[in-house]
Amino acid sequence: MKVTDLRALVLGDAQADRVVPPTGFTARLTLFASGAMAFLAVFAMALSMASGRLATRWSEELARSATVRISAPDDQMAAQTDLTLRLLRQTPGVQSARAFTDEEQAALLLPWFGPDLPIDTLPVPRLIEVIETAEGFDAAGLRLRLQAEVPGAVLDDHTRWRRPLVVAADRLRLLGWISILLIGGAMAAMITLAANSALAANRQVIEVLRLVGAQDGYIARAFVRRFTLRGLIGAAAGVAAGLLGIFFLPSVSDEGGFLTGLGFSGAGWLWPLVIPPLAAVVACLATGFAARRTLRSLS
Amino acid sequence: MIELEQVGYSYGGAELFGDVSLQLAPGSFHFLTGPSGAGKTTFLRLLYGALSPTSGRVRIFDTDLAALDRDGLARMRRRIGVVHQDCQFLDHLPLIDNLALPLTVSGRDVAAEADNLAELMHWVGLSSRAEALPPELSGGERQRAALARAIIMSPDVIIADEPTGNVDWDMSQRLLQLLIELNRMGKTVVMASHDLALIRATKSKIQARVLRISKRRLTTAGADL
Numbered sequence: 001m002k003v004t005d006l007r008a009l010v011l012g013d014a015q016a017d018r019v020v021p022p023t024g025f026t027a028r029l030t031l032f033a034s035g036a037m038a039f040l041a042v043f044a045m046a047l048s049m050a051s052g053r054l055a056t057r058w059s060e061e062l063a064r065s066a067t068v069r070i071s072a073p074d075d076q077m078a079a080q081t082d083l084t085l086r087l088l089r090q091t092p093g094v095q096s097a098r099a100f101t102d103e104e105q106a107a108l109l110l111p112w113f114g115p116d117l118p119i120d121t122l123p124v125p126r127l128i129e130v131i132e133t134a135e136g137f138d139a140a141g142l143r144l145r146l147q148a149e150v151p152g153a154v155l156d157d158h159t160r161w162r163r164p165l166v167v168a169a170d171r172l173r174l175l176g177w178i179s180i181l182l183i184g185g186a187m188a189a190m191i192t193l194a195a196n197s198a199l200a201a202n203r204q205v206i207e208v209l210r211l212v213g214a215q216d217g218y219i220a221r222a223f224v225r226r227f228t229l230r231g232l233i234g235a236a237a238g239v240a241a242g243l244l245g246i247f248f249l250p251s252v253s254d255e256g257g258f259l260t261g262l263g264f265s266g267a268g269w270l271w272p273l274v275i276p277p278l279a280a281v282v283a284c285l286a287t288g289f290a291a292r293r294t295l296r297s298l299s
Numbered sequence: 300m301i302e303l304e305q306v307g308y309s310y311g312g313a314e315l316f317g318d319v320s321l322q323l324a325p326g327s328f329h330f331l332t333g334p335s336g337a338g339k340t341t342f343l344r345l346l347y348g349a350l351s352p353t354s355g356r357v358r359i360f361d362t363d364l365a366a367l368d369r370d371g372l373a374r375m376r377r378r379i380g381v382v383h384q385d386c387q388f389l390d391h392l393p394l395i396d397n398l399a400l401p402l403t404v405s406g407r408d409v410a411a412e413a414d415n416l417a418e419l420m421h422w423v424g425l426s427s428r429a430e431a432l433p434p435e436l437s438g439g440e441r442q443r444a445a446l447a448r449a450i451i452m453s454p455d456v457i458i459a460d461e462p463t464g465n466v467d468w469d470m471s472q473r474l475l476q477l478l479i480e481l482n483r484m485g486k487t488v489v490m491a492s493h494d495l496a497l498i499r500a501t502k503s504k505i506q507a508r509v510l511r512i513s514k515r516r517l518t519t520a521g522a523d524l
Binding site (some may be wrong): 021 | 381383387389399401405
């Protein structure tokens with residue numbers, strides 16, 4: 001597209017805008033398609049951003065902590081715990097190590113056993129919370145030392161269950177962005193079909209315009225501008241509806257888990273505002289493609 | 300001005316006409332006649348570049364049509380006014396906007412041409428119909444409107460394809476008179492018509508050449524008309 005064509009497309013021409021009949025089902029189809037796609041895109045974007053936040057949180061919160069679990073007879077528990085703590089404090093990459101108190105362990109088990117069960121009568125392992133330095137420790141080496149010196153101690157660095165969760169969240173984020181791309185593609189396809197239909201329905205208009213000396217660029221612009229504006233307006237309405245839907249979702253709570261975290265936070269609320277201009281660009285390119293093809297075929 | 304050099308045109312493998320050579324001088328008046336299906340409309344479309352010949356060359360305003368791209372053809376078409384028998388308009392626009400279409404598509408300021416438009420509408424007798432939509436016009440009004448649209452850009456050549464085909468004798472005379480006036484202003488006029496009585500009546504008023512397409516050949520008609 002030439003610069004002059006682009007300028008004419010953006011600035012418009014009131015007289016030129018009138019040569020294409022203003023109504024018809026293609027107008028409604030374009031508005032509906034762009035509105036519906038923008039609505040879906042807002043949710044895909046919210047899903048993607050929420051997944052991103054979740055992946056980051058899981059990575060950051062769990063990456064620097066580990067747990068040592070000591071299972072030993074009652075009379076050896078205190079000694080093994082002390083030995084483990086001493087060993088941990090000597091280990092490079094360990095910032096701090098602390099044994100959970102009986103009350104803390106009881107609180108952890110409370111959701112499963114209730115408040116009335118006498119936990120102190122059960123052979124509950126002792127838990128030690130390990131906080132790593134930024135550099136981290138050598139988990140394999142520490143495991144070997146624990147195995148040799150404290151047979152009842154087992155190191156759990158959370159990797160086993162943290163990694164799949166982070167990977168799943170990352171994948172979910174990727175799927176969100178792929179969904180947005182697919183939504184854009186589907187919208188382009190629908191607008192191309194609508195534009196093709198409009199061009200076919202307005203074949204007489206094209207013939208008349210050619211008869212009076214209209215160049216292809218002029219004819220294409222008349223259609224492209226019309227469809228671009230429809231795409232922009234439809235997408236703006238779809239985004240507004242989508243944002244309202246997200247806004248009125250229940251607020252974030254631990255009980256709701258991931259679902260109530262679906263949405264935007266802070267400046268993230270501005271991201272959906274890029275959807276209408278992008279929809280307009282998609283509509284512009286799709287209609288331009290359809291118009292050029294139709295005009296070539298009518299030569 | 301318009302020159303055909305050994306032009307032939309085939310459609311679907313069948314030759315509509317072939318080896319046609321012709322020169323249309325500036326300010327001349329030509330009738331094109333022939334039986335239905337002989338190729339009159341096709342011949343006219345070759346003259347304004349809506350069709351490309353399958354052989355030979357068409358030169359318009361000293362430019363070989365084959366050398367023009369679509370935009371070049373569009374610019375060239377602004378110098379040729381075309382009136383079709385079926386008078387196509389944009390039905391959603393009022394007549395005044397339809398007549399101004401050639402100005403609009405060529406980027407001219409329509410408001411600045413308002414006086415010319417009003418004068419033109421008066422000349423073709425449609426001043427009172429400026430705001431009417433094309434489907435509201437009668438056959439004769441549509442033909443006159445098509446003629447007005449064809450000449451709004453003050454073209455050098457006017458090509459009319461059966462402009463009197465759908466109107467009564469009086470309206471035919473009136474339309475023809477408008478074409479004669481344009482020819483007297485120096486415009487080259489090419490008009491296709493199967494109405495020999497009309498052609499005979501007109502030949503007594505102006506010097507016109509009558510071209511006849513028949514049996515795939517273009518000939519100049521003389522006393523046998």
